[in-house]
Amino acid sequence: MGAPRHGGTRMRWLLGAAAFPALFLGLVLGMAELPEFGDPGSPASTHVSPRFIEDAAAETGAANMVTAVLADYRGYDTLGETAVIFAAGLGCLVILAAAGGRPNPPAPGMSHPFGSVILDTATRILVPVVLLFAVYVLIHGHISPGGGFQGGVLFGSGLIMMRLVWGPAHEGGTHRPDVTAFGPSLRGSLILACAGILGYAGIGLAAMAFGGEFLNYGTLPLGSDPAHVRELATLGIEAAVFLTVAGTVGVLFDTISIGMRESGVPLGSDRGPRE
Amino acid sequence: MAEGHLISIGLLAAMVVSAACALAVKDLLTAAALFGAFSFLTATWFALLGAVDVAFTEACVGGALTTILFVSTAFRTSRRFD
């Protein structure tokens, strides 16, 4: 890393002073020629998207057009999106949990854990509601805003909320040892995340087994009405996304909030490392 | 809603201000809180434009999850920017 230190920084500021105003000007100049904001006659509003508005309900059975595009027309993108978040979970596991080294001590000014009667009671009431709402968001995804991703994040956040108050599941000795075991372990979260991806890709491959293209749910033998079949399959892949996202959110929070642990310990918290 | 709609412009301006503040303050927890505010403002603006799904997701992710992750990182690294 041979960059000259202080000269390098000054250089960078000078370059930045020239480059970023230029970037801004360029962007604005280009934007001036784009179709007017809100123009219903713009190419974006007239070329491809009308089919998603006019035919989505008949073709996919989803009243929420965003869900129809997300899970069906562009379901392959969503498989990719699920793989992206899975990659983040995998990365944090490799970087933090499965690496050697010691946990970082809590930073100065950050106390831990912070349980109290009020927080405790509030969490007891709030968390079940959040978890239930997460499932509602998942199931209602194709007629109202929401779906697997949002539901998964909410579900993961509910579990995080418990851990924030009662301490992470793996760091024993918090002030409520009886409830720390609640929620999946790090290894459990990983298994959930993997199962989600496998479920999603599995539905896609099943469609191929019945003679369709990858992710062409219409060929699945789930009924006679193609829109209804697609609706069912959409629910299936939303559930798969839900699993991956909930699992990965757990992995991200656990690895980042615990920091580094001795090799193999957090992942094997339910059993010791076996070599 | 026309282009110059006051609520829209106001929200956008508030977004820029909160983002700039989040990048400028010294304390990481303050920055994370400001970033959360930025995300919620963005989510509100998305909802105003009829992008309810995006608004919902941005609120879940930007407002809650990203902020929590930033705070967790602060917990294991350093509360102040150094």
Added chain:
Amino acid sequence: MTTYAFAAVLFTLGIAGMALLPNLLRKLLAMNVMQVAVIVFFVSLAFKDGATVPILGQGGDPQAAEFMNPLPHTLMLTAIVVSVSTTGLALGLLVRIRSRFETLNERQLLDKLR
């Protein structure tokens, strides 16, 4: 146009912050601002005057002009997921970097790597 320009402001703010701020955590905050800017841009492309939320009400024959364009919304859901995934992985890296080098300041870090 005004709306698009705000996206440009946020994008420039974010990318400049990424390049110029010395603290790695702040760079990451700036990165998030940059990603949100792109989302703001796409969502403003989806807007149509006089249209409503892209969820079909009771029956009827939906017309393209009545609903917001759902395609950019869908794309941006994916972009939000990408942004949170990148942030999560980057925060994991920062925890690791901090535990090894005991600083998150770019200049001090470069000094230690020398």
Added chain:
Amino acid sequence: MRDVLPGLLVALPLVGAALVPLLAALFRRTTRAAALALHAAIFAAALGLFWSAAVAGPIRYAVGGWPGPWGIELWFDGLSTLIAVLVAGMACFASFAQTFGPDPDRTAPGSTPLREGLLRGALLLLVGGLLGIVATRDVFNLFVFLEISSLAAYTLVASGGGRSTVAAFRYLLAGTAAGSLYLFGVGFLYALTGTLNMDDLAARLPSVEADAALTVAVVLIAVGLSIKAALFPLHGWLPDTYVYTPTPAAGFIAAVMAKVSAYALLRLLGEVLAGTDAGAVVLEIMIWLGVAGVVAGGVLAVAQRAVTRMLAWSSISAMGMILIGVGMGSALAITGALFHMAAHALAKGCLFFGAGGIRALEDGDEVDRWAGLGSRAPWTLAALTVAGLSMIGIPPTAGFFSKYYLLSASITAGGPAGIAAFAAIILSSLLATVYFLRVLEAAWFRAPAEAERASSAAPAGPVLPRPLALPVVGLALLIVLTGIFARPFERHVLPDWETGTARIAAEAP
């Protein structure tokens, strides 16, 4: 076969990426066999598609049964299947190298079965991301798979711990900025045309009248992908990333990762945006930046003392050369660029597997550490020598022919850019001679230092463990074979750029 293989090619790596960590988490046993079988299956699918596209013409595949521009299409012609074969083939070698151990400084998987499974999963995810980029016909889908490959790559880079985490973080910042710039550009294109499908874009762009907006879109996309492809002034992330990545992953990342981004540049600028004025100007600029990159990469490679860092700078030089070919855009130049992608991937993979292994076992990366290795491990060093000769461009190896095609293309192109490109490529060969001969001379003709000899008296056997030695020798054989059969390779394996373009234009919806 034609209606199953495309789906399998993109689905298998993602399935594997989840399956392998799952198996590792459930059974806590090594996942070597499962991962190798998956990589072999992916490679077989890529080969099958290549054969099918060559024999029966390109394949258009509508994922989910929705045709473009509404759904996402995959497109397998000679170009994309060639790159897919390259990626999947290199991945087999990398997966084999992932059994490299034991693990002196945690640069390789194998510490625990779970960690090994996670890293194998990350490699499969990286392969899935790259194959997705190669296959897709949709500009937004390209972004999604670009991010999959990036995140998986950050993971693999950072798995070395220590300095590699800092390198990974810098790579992450650069890669995310690149992704966002690209996505912003896609937003402009979408606002102007209302479509994301590449064929549809190519058909609709000529009627777009907003020149400034189109220019901004082209520039944003070109800059974003150029960062990922390490085009010269945007290469800052590359050296540290290549140097600090653990060996098995470094051999793969250095071999194909930047090249897939160069492929995306070729697809978008050379084909989809080729009709725009801005596209032509950007391609012209790319030639000049490529020339600068070839020279700067070569000079800085000479200046390095550590072997892997020298290889990293030589990669910047090679990417410059590929992008010169992409920028020129003539059939001959594209042939040269593709040939160089293949030749350089084989050689760089070979060299990084070899140099990384030697670095781990000799506990140092300086040229001096290579002294006397030739007598201790003649076969390995012979293989590395072949790769080095290919980098220089000595006739029987593949590297000679790629430079030959690029040189002929520069002469045909003429003009100041053509002359500059010609001079730069010749100069790069001279510089490569300097920096490779230094290493090879140490390895073959210099005796190890006295202290070294005392300590290295015991390991008189092969220098590299089998998981690295086999890929090194195998890749060297491939380099020679590609060189010997260069003419048939060029005529039958490399796609015909001109007719490919014409055919695509005719089929646009």
